[in-house]
Amino acid sequence: MFKVVIPARYDSTRLPGKPLLAIAGEPMIAHVCRRAQEAGADEIIVATDDGRIVQAVSQLGIRAVMTRADHQSGTERIAEVADICAWPEDTLVVNLQGDEPLLPPACIRAVASALAGQTRAGIATLAAAIDDDQEIFNPNAVKVVLDKAGYALYFSRAAIPWDRDAFAKTPQQPRGHMPYLRHIGLYAYTVGFLRRYCSWPTSALEAVEALEQLRILWHGEAVKVNIIEQAPPAGVDTLEDLQRVVRLLAGQHEFS
16 A cells, blocks of 8 residues: 655746646646556645646636645655655555656556565665666766665666776776666655655765765665566656657557
8 A cells, every 4th residue: 555645836946837837638747646546556636836726727627735835845745745654664665756647657656665564664665677788877867776675776867876997998988797787766765764864964975976866875864675577667857858748648548
């Protein structure tokens, strides 16, 4: 059993009103909500700071919760929802971003399953093998290194692990012995973890790499990572992204 909370801000520097932009005759947020429904969530809540999104979501029969406008991240917005709803500390919540209309429901189930029954970690996330060598050196592709039990050792925009011998022989085209994993930014948390996380200050590592998840490792908590077979399609950040999603979703309403 898990809940899905969908943070959805109206204001966006590159795409104002992004959650309400039309895709295949429906607002983007409708497609995101449908992905959560298809994943089997027992409760779905859209967390927003804008009444227009509340109105659009209500027409879909999905609950929307108004949250403060001063949150610095979707994680903080979800924590406020957990407090408003008075969820117990062991409640399992998946953070599904409001600009992910193509995210396969199987990914939502996978991250929820990774956290279910955990005694060591209060948060879980996903990773997928990197097939394109150039992606290893792309700072926009976040890499993760795991321990033998599947918990994160470190996240970085750099090429980690650094294969000294392979990189020395063929720079920019590594073929070492260890697989490279790309972090997929989909998270499941317990409510207890969310409350702890929001009490922590920004860490030095987080500030240097511009990676929010490093705050968790900095404070000594475990992150469980579930490896999936294939990275999901990218979300919507730009007009070009929106046009790509419109083409892909035209006439399609089923995902696995």
